[in-house]
Amino acid sequence: MKRLDGKTILIAGSGGIGAGLAQRCAAEGANVVLGDIDIAGVEAVAAGIRTDGGSIVATRLDGAEESSVGEAVALAVSTFGGLDGLHVNFASLSGNSEDGLLDMTMDEIDASLRVNLRGYVLCTRAALPPMIQRGGGSIVYTSSGSAYVAEPVRVAYAMAKSGGHALMRxxxxxxxxxxxxxxxIAPGVIVHDRFPAEIRAAMEEMTIEATFVKSRVGRPEDIAAAGAYLLSDDAGYVTGQVISVDGGRTVRA
Structure with a gap:
C-alpha cells in the first residue's frame, strides 16, 4: 500500500520504534525526515531506507531544544515543499526507574518533564504553522500506558505522558x-534488537505472561503500522484518540 504517497512526514525520535516508523512511512510512499540526537544512528537507518528505494533525510534533532526542533521542521519544508505529518516519538527515562516522588531530586523531575512534555509542546508549536498552511495534516504522539495506569515508580514520566494526552486533545x-x-499511540512493552539478549528474553517472558496475545511480543512494526494509519487519509475521521498497542495489557472503556 502507498497510503502516504507524496506526503512529507517528520519523525522526531529514532531508536527502535522510530526506525520502524521511518521504514514503514517510507515504504508507504512518504518523504521522511528522521531526526534524533543520535545522528549516527539516524544516518544508518536512513541509509537502509535509501537502499530500499525510500525517500528520507536524516538530521540531528534535540527535541528539548526549540531551535533544533525548528530547524528540523524548516528542513522538511525546504527539502520537500511542505509538511503533512509529524510523529513525536522521543522520550527520556532519566533517573532511577525504581524511585518514588520523595526519592527523586527536582533536577531529575525537571529533566524528565523537559524532554517528555515540553519537548512535545515544542514540536507541536513548530509543526502546526506549516501544516495549517499546507491545508491540514496529522500529528501523532507516542505515549505510554503509564499515562493512565497507576504506578508507584517513574512518576515524572507518567505525569509527562498524561500531559501529552491533554496536549493531543x-x-x-x-x-x-x-x-x-x-x-x-500508547505502546506496551516493545522488544527490539537494541536491547541486550538477556534483557530481551526476560522482557519477552514478562510480557507474554501479562498480555492477551500469547503468540509473540510487541515489535516496532506494530507501532509503525498504527502510526502509518493515523498519518494517512484512511484515518481521516479519527482524531482526539489514544490507541493502545499493547497486546491487551491495558483494557479501557
Whole structure:
C-alpha cells in the first residue's frame, strides 16, 4: 500500500520504534525526515531506507531544544515543499526507574518533564504553522500506558505522558477547523534488537505472561503500522484518540 504517497512526514525520535516508523512511512510512499540526537544512528537507518528505494533525510534533532526542533521542521519544508505529518516519538527515562516522588531530586523531575512534555509542546508549536498552511495534516504522539495506569515508580514520566494526552486533545479540538488531526499511540512493552539478549528474553517472558496475545511480543512494526494509519487519509475521521498497542495489557472503556 502507498497510503502516504507524496506526503512529507517528520519523525522526531529514532531508536527502535522510530526506525520502524521511518521504514514503514517510507515504504508507504512518504518523504521522511528522521531526526534524533543520535545522528549516527539516524544516518544508518536512513541509509537502509535509501537502499530500499525510500525517500528520507536524516538530521540531528534535540527535541528539548526549540531551535533544533525548528530547524528540523524548516528542513522538511525546504527539502520537500511542505509538511503533512509529524510523529513525536522521543522520550527520556532519566533517573532511577525504581524511585518514588520523595526519592527523586527536582533536577531529575525537571529533566524528565523537559524532554517528555515540553519537548512535545515544542514540536507541536513548530509543526502546526506549516501544516495549517499546507491545508491540514496529522500529528501523532507516542505515549505510554503509564499515562493512565497507576504506578508507584517513574512518576515524572507518567505525569509527562498524561500531559501529552491533554496536549493531543487540545490540538485536535482547537485546530481541527484548520484540517489538523491529532492522536496518540500508547505502546506496551516493545522488544527490539537494541536491547541486550538477556534483557530481551526476560522482557519477552514478562510480557507474554501479562498480555492477551500469547503468540509473540510487541515489535516496532506494530507501532509503525498504527502510526502509518493515523498519518494517512484512511484515518481521516479519527482524531482526539489514544490507541493502545499493547497486546491487551491495558483494557479501557
Amino acid at each position: 487540545h490540538v485536535a479540538s482547537r485546530y481541527g477547523v484548520d484540517g489538523i488531526r491529532a492522536n496518540s
